Amino acid sequence: MIKNILTIAGTDPSGGAGIQADIKTFSALGTYAMSVITAVVAQNTQGVRSFQIMDPNMVADQIDAIFQDIHVDAVKIGMLGNELIVRIVAHxxxxxxxxKVVIDPVMVAKSGDHLINDAAVNALKDELFPLATLITPNIPEACVLLNRNDxxxxxEMKEEAQKLLSFGSHWVLLxxxxxxxxxxxxxxxNKNEIFDYEDERVLTNNNHGTGCTLSSAITALIPVMEIPDAVREAKTYLGNALKAGNQLQVGKGHGPVNHFYRIWNL
Known part of the structure; x- marks a missing residue:
């Protein structure tokens, strides 16, 4: 049976990251994609221009509309924007x-633009992470979460990944x-196991939305796979999408990966 996967995140009108990347990833991996929008972001391949956080009541209404009507097999959470929305989503x-909840703690865009404030970061740690099956911070995000300046x-990655478990998630992917x-x-x-993943770096300028894509791929896979297998499969999918990114001509900055490399006959 086709799994129903929900993303709760912000938008990207250029289609490479955020809600749009999540929907593409869910669809490419054979699941039914649904979305709750937390922020409307004016961005493209060159960076973020501005963003508007949704009214928290509207975020709550969107979530209710989904769960009161549709069975949800897994949830991916991306950009939430502020403390109140973090707490509403947790509630x-x-x-x-x-x-089954995968949290990509979106804090800084690839362009360096900050997308969340300190109060929201604290709410993530206190309210959302204890509900997570898996959190997927990159190194800059992990430094914020662990209050590291260097x-x-x-x-240090294994030690720091284990420190991130203290916020309550079952698994951490650093x-x-x-x-x-x-x-x-x-x-x-997790508390009992450590897995290493090492892959050849794909040298490409089409790397916009890689974090969103990876976390979404994991979310689409965890209803049918154990976490370590889902991470490996998701990383393989992302690597191939990165390699196929040069088939796209989108924007003047960091272009998107090719989410549909398996489907499009180019």
Whole structure:
């Protein structure tokens, strides 16, 4: 049976990240995509121009509209924007007893634009992370969460990933894409296990929305796979989408990955 997957996140009118990337990823992996919009973001391949946070009551109404009518197999959470929306989303996840939740703690766009304030970061740690099956911070996001001023090195990743478990999620995937080198190194852990993932870095300018795409792919897969297998499969999907990104000619900055490389005959 086709799984129903929900994303709760902000938009990207250029289609490479946010809600649009989530919907493309869910669809490419054979699931039915649904969305709750938390923020309307004016951005393109060159950066974020502005964003407007949705009224919290409207976010709550969207979530109610989905869960009161449709069975949801898994939820991905991206940009939430402010503390009140974080707390409302957490309340709704508890209300509907959502079992499979992947949180991509979106804090900074690839362009360097900040998308969340300190109060919302604290609410993420206190309210949302304890409800998460998996959180997927990259190194800059992990530094914010752990109040580190110096960047995390590859040798520190396992230790720092385990520290992130203290916020209450079942699993942590610490992504090392910001590190230099020919390979990308990620660490997945829970309280009892640690898994390493090392892949050759794809050298491309079409890397807009990679974090959204990876977390969405994992979310689409966890209803039918164990977490370590879902992470590996999602990373393979993202790697191939990155390699196929040069088939697209979108924008003057960081272009999108090719989410539909399996489907489009180019």
């Amino acid at each position: 709704k996840l508890r209300e509907y007893n959502v079992a 960047p995390i090195t590859m040798l 992504k090392g894409g910001h590190l230099e080198g020919f390979n990308c190194f990620d660490v997945l852990c």
